[in-house]
Amino acid sequence: NYDLFKLACRVSAKRLFPNFSFLDAPFNKSYYKEGHPETEVAYMGCRTRVLGNTFDKNNEITYGRGNLSFTSINLPRIAINSKGNIEWFFEELERKMELVTKQLLDRFQIQASKTVRNFPFLMGQGIWIGSDKLSTDDKIGEVLKHGTLSVGFIGLAEALVALTGSHHGQTVESRNLGLEIVGFMRDYLDRLSKEKQLNFTLLATPAEGLSGRFLRIDRKKYGVIPGVTDRDYYTNGFHIPVYFPLSAYEKIQIEAPYHALTNAGHITYIELDGDPNKNLEAFEKVIRTMKESGIGYGSINHPVDRDPVCGYNGIIDDECPGCGRKEKDGPIKFDRIRRITGYLVGTLDRFNDAKRAEVADRVKHNV
Known part of the structure; x- marks a missing residue:
């Protein structure tokens, strides 16, 4: 099916979709039974994943199941309140895990x-x-009981800055601590799943409104803390902050281990500049690197613009390459399609303020 893979790359390079789910990632492949497509992993567009089944090991499948509900934990707030005391951070995190699972x-x-x-x-x-x-x-x-009850988390990067002064894209110390934090949450939920014979799972939250809401509440309470509350949003899940410069391959290597820990859903994004249709070899190389690194679900972001007047599709700066029209010369603006937490929600003006700020901060990842 290599021809289909090549076609998928070409379509995604033009239209941002499809995303890529990796059936042979170890934590997905372990459920697969040849000849039984119901045992193949399937991700919802934003990242949600349902596959393992503590309640019924004979039905570890994707068909006929779903996520019943999830609640997200604000990691930066716990880290701020810890005042750098990592032992207290884990104690408080466990208390929050207990509270959230009781609510679920x-x-x-x-x-x-x-x-x-x-x-x-x-x-x-x-x-x-x-x-x-x-x-x-x-x-x-x-x-x-076949469904899942998920605990999500937001702002691992900002939590690490509050705890250590750096996030997991900056130092090995923070990278190790980040994995320890997320691993702690996963272990808690695995134990609870066995105890209750229910499917408690861990989600790297696809925060659309929550990334801004949690931030606004915390900034009002704690003030502006550099690297923590000084932007208009918290970073989604375990992602490296969108403004931090690093290569595509570095980002993939750092984020990949979190995919194995977040069994309720995960995604890794790479931001490319320019028109990827002009370099499909590089596009495919990024996808293959995701596969080889243990990514479960990944995607490549790139600009998709359209002039609604002449119909030109491609990258548009201030002037349409198709008809020469400039956006400032008339009331009709160019359509600028960007991805938000997995979805294409239309043009940027449909994003909330926090997500528009995040898009403005995004840096491109070199390949």
Whole structure:
């Protein structure tokens, strides 16, 4: 299927999609059974992943299942409150993990009290695994146990700065601590999954509104802290900050280990400058590096612009290469399509303030 892979690269280089999920990443391949496509990993557009099944080891599949709910933890706030005391940070993180998982269990009990009648398509049509054996007025609690209850996290980079003075793109010390923090969260959820016989999983949160909301609350409370609250957003999940300069290959190598830890979902982005259609060999090389490094789900961002007047598609600076029209000369602006947390939501003016600030800060990664 190499021809299909080449086509996927060419389409993504032009339209930003498809993204690339790697079935042979060790943590995905371990579930795969030849001849059983239901055991192949499938990622939701933004990153969500459902595959392992502590509740029923015979149904570690993607079909007929989903994420029931998730709640995200503000790592920078815990780090700020720790005042550099890493031992206290982990103690407080454990307390927050306990709080969040109790909340997820409370919500699960509410969901479990519903009947098939409440979900006429998902349960009534037998879409959800096991629901085909239920009657209209049966409760759905038992079959819902196939779903996942996820704890997310945001701002690992800023938390590391608050704890050590540098993020994981800057020093090996912070890199190791970052993996220790995320590994601690994953271990907690694995133990709880076995104890409760439910699927508690760890998510690198795709924060769309939360990245700005948490930041605004913390900046109001703690003031402007360099490297922590001095921008308009927190960095998503385990990502290297978008403004930090490093090569595509360095970014992939640093972020890859977090994919194995975040079993509820993850993604790594690379930002390319210019038109990648003019260098598909480099585009493919980046994707192959992701595969070889243990990335589970990855994507390449690049500018996609369009002039709605003449229909030109490509990179547009101040003047349309197709018709020579300048944006400042009229009321109709150029469409500038950019990705936000996995989705294409349209032009930049549809982004919230925090995400527009993040896009403005993004640096390109050399290949």
